[in-house]
Amino acid sequence: MDDELFVWGSTLNDDDDGWRKGPWIPQEDKLLIDHVNLHGEGKWNSVSKLTGLRRSGKSCRLRWVNYLRPDLKKGNITPQEELIIQELHAMWGNRWSAIARSLPGRTDNEIKNYWRTHFKKSKPSKSVEKARARFLVRQQQHRQNKKKKDGSVVQQQEEEEDMQRYGDQDIGDVMNKQVEETARAEEVQMEMAYMDCVLRPYGGFDGGCGSDDGSSEEYVLWEGLWNLDD
DNA sequence: AAGGAGGTCAACCGCTAGAGT
DNA sequence: AACTCTAGCGGTTGACCTCCT
Incomplete structure (x- = not known):
């Protein structure tokens, strides 16, 4: 892999509190996955202490929920899912998390992005x-x-x-x-x-x-x- | 081939609610 | 009751990609 790119002491992309920011690298993903497999979801603020990962709890949670969770559905939104998104949005508005709960394997972020890129400019179907x-x-x-x-x-x-x-x-x-x-x-x-x-x-x-x-x-x-x- | 425009999506930010002290 | 901490939410940003001229 690209181990040489992963420098623990690097201040690249660090914020004022010393947290790393920006895109995640595979090593960070692996640390987070191992941590969740060991301790389960939650207690995100303890991830950095227990793993040495220099990411905020918030960042860890987001990475897990939106990208690393094993039950996530990969691939494009299907026409059926698209229809559900359209109709639930007509009913609930921008309640992305509620809509996401009706679409197993999809995240609120994914649906939000999909909506903005596909439907935002169009009238209700x-x-x-x-x-x-x-x-x-x-x-x-x-x-x-x-x-x-x-x-x-x-x-x-x-x-x-x-x-x-x-x-x-x-x-x-x-x-x-x-x-x-x-x-x-x-x-x-x-x-x-x-x-x-x-x-x-x-x-x-x-x-x-x-x-x-x-x-x-x-x-x-x-x-x-x-x-x-x- | 170059570069500008627009689309996509991962990640961050700010806010809020609920639990704990 | 007041304060702090944590998780979760929706909005926004910015990097990257693709397409078009």
């Missing part, structure tokens, strides 16, 4: 808009169905449950709590349902939405999803 529209229509349908089904009996049951839960607390506080809980539950439910719309063709996320033909099986699946918070 039609598929994204279609998925969004599908999702909103189904949500509205579900709410209407639920209204029809749920009668005063259900309402009474809910009131009794509330009495048990909240007892003699201030009614204003209780209502505020309920509004917050409902909003949170709906937010989670919407994200899960939308995720399923997007990921189903690729084998992700269980339950949810099928094709646009409005079949009864599809209806049952959607009902199941909407009922998550029932």
